Amino acid sequence: MHSPSPIETRLAAELAEARPDLVDRYAAELPGARAAVLTRLWRALAHEPLPWVARRVRGAHSPALRLADGRALHGPRADPYATDAYVTAVRLDGEVYDDPARLTADLGWPHSAGFAAELGHSVASLALSRAGQEPPAEAPEEWPDRDWQWEQRVVDGHPFHPNCRSRPGFSAAEQLAYGPEHRPVVRxxxxxxxxxxxxxxxxWPDELRDGGRLLVPVHPWQHTHVLKGGSAGPWRDAHPLMSLRTLALADDTHVKTALSARLTSSVRDISAYSVGAAVTLSSFATDLADRTDGLLHITRTLGAVTAGSPDLAALLRESPQAYAAPGERVLPVASLATTTLPESPSWLAGFTRLALTVGLRLLDLGVALEAHGQNLLVVLSGTGTPLRLIYRDLADIRLSPARLRRHGITPPDLTGRLVTDDETTLRRKLFGSLVAGALAGTAGSGPVLATALEAAVRHLPATPDLTALLEGPLPTKALTLMRLSPEVPGDQWTALPNPLAALR
Incomplete structure (x- = not known):
């Protein structure tokens, strides 16, 4: 059914030069990678408010999408919270498609050609990420000790974004050299x-000063492709984290670098706004975390610098490891899916209760966290019990001055996109990232998520935010719509069926 795409072929040729031992494994992983990306795309087609979809029809055997141009698209029933690759093919006017990039190109919607290219990169890079893993018989079974080692275990990237592994501009050799799932050390x-x-x-530390000059840490990919070489010197070795552009040094300091490449949805540079707000926001948020009775820590921003361009900027941040006692482990929530912990209903309910307790408490106070599986970390006891949470990267949270003042808290001296009193915006930020993101990705399906939520929410304080979570549809970012409408600024949203509705 499928002939290799030009992107798949090019990456295979590059791999033959860089790592010929992985070529056969890469080819073997391509069908599964196509299904994984197609599953994410089908979720978007079935649930996002795409203007090119006229209506959605529940068929006797499979749902159908009636497109505005008269064509029909058929596929399996879409669980918006499922993380397994259950879509191996869909039919567009009777023609079978197993390649998400070819399907997107043939849909012919505005900007679909560019999005199709991104999906092609996502498939090829995902196959490479899977090919680079140790065979199961050789992989160590024990849990990692360091937080960055946990981040290396997340191979497939974002659980719901079709661009889960899209890395345009990265050769096969560069993906092997910089992708955390390939376990490199980056200079x-x-x-x-x-x-x-x-x-x-x-x-700003003395080691990053040279007389009257500041030394700005730079990712080597950025130096080669964006800064085009120029004056630079080697600094220190580091381990890349899930975001690719943030890395952990040997002393546990995390360095967030500018990486002007489009990964999933956004170009990963660092704005002057983020640098200017970084330390004020960090100080405020760490103080506010004290109101959670020890259930939440927020990693502090130590220093931030920009050299007049979002392409040349960096932040230094303390490691989440700083908040782990001996015998405890710290891991991003996205890494939980690589363990057997979520298979226990009682464990998942307890973790869900912890996450909602913290998230809703902060929201009531006036801070909506972007608590997806990359930003939110959990501290586990030696036996795997979830003890408390850690949050990192404050660049996309939202602050409500009105809510803060209602609790007698003076808002920080900040303006701009971080600040809003709009209830819908605040709830979307938390519910979309935490419930439709981190918790859904950990649960892996709608029914499992619903059971965990039902067990957890009965113990939570009754607040208007909790009522909104329980009674309304669940907001989540319309990730595919955003890629197909780049002329629309900011986030766009869709409403998913509330998983608790099935239990009522």
Whole structure:
């Protein structure tokens, strides 16, 4: 049914030069990678408010999408919370498609050609990510000790985004050299910039100063492809984390670098707004976390700098490891799916209760966290019991001055996109990232998520936010719509069926 796409073929040729031992494994992983990306795409087609879909019809054997141009698209029933690759093919006017990139291109919607290319990259890179894993018989069974080792276990990327592994601009050799799932050590570089030309907040260590110049840490991919070489020197070795552009140093400091490539939805640079707000926001959020009775810690931003461009900027942040006692483990919530813990209904209910307790408490106070599986981490006891949470990367949270003042809290001196009193915006931010994101990705299906939520919410304080979570549809970002309508600024949203509705 499928002939290799040009992107798949090109990556195979690059792999033959860089790692010929992986070529056969890469080819063997391609069908599964196509199904994984197609499953994510079908979720979007079935549930997002795409203007090119006229109506959705529940058929006797499979749902159908009636397109605005008169064509019909058929596929399996779509569980919006499922994380397994259950869609191996769909039919567009009777023609069978197993390749999400070819399907998207043939849909012919505005911007679909560019999105199709991104999906092709997602398939090829996902196959490479899977091919680079140790065979099961050789993989170590014990749990990692370091937080960055847990991040290496997340192979498939975002559980619901069709661009889960899209890395345009990265060759096969560069993906092997920089992708956390390939377990590399990356040598960071520094670019010297006159201090007077920089915006600096917080502390900047002596080792990143050279007289009147500041040394800005730079990812080697950024130095080669965006900064085009120029003055730079080697700095320190680091382990890449899930976001690719954030890396852990040997002393556990995390370095967030600018990486001006489009990964999933966004170009990963660092704005002057983020640098200017970083330390103020960090200080405020860490103080606010004290109101959670020890259930939440927020990693502090130590320093942030930009050299007049979002392409040349960096943040230094403390490691979540700082909040783990001896015998405890810290791991991103996205890594939980690589363990057997979520298979226990009681464990999943307890974790869900912890996450909702913290998230709803902060929301009531006036802070909506972007608590997806990458930003939210959990501290586990030696036996796997979830003890408390850690949150990192405050760049996309939302603050409500009105809610903060209602609790006698003085809002931080910040303006701009971080600040809003709009109830819908605040709830979307938390519910879409935490419930439709982190918890759904951990549960792996709608029925399992519903059971965990039902067991957890009965113990939570009754608040208007909890009522909104229980009674309304569940908001989540319309990730495919956003890629197909780049002219629309900001986030776009869709409403998923509330998983609790099936239990009522």
């Amino acid at each position: 960071l570089e520094t670019v010297p910039v006159a201090a007077g030309d920089c915006l600096l907040t917080g502390d």
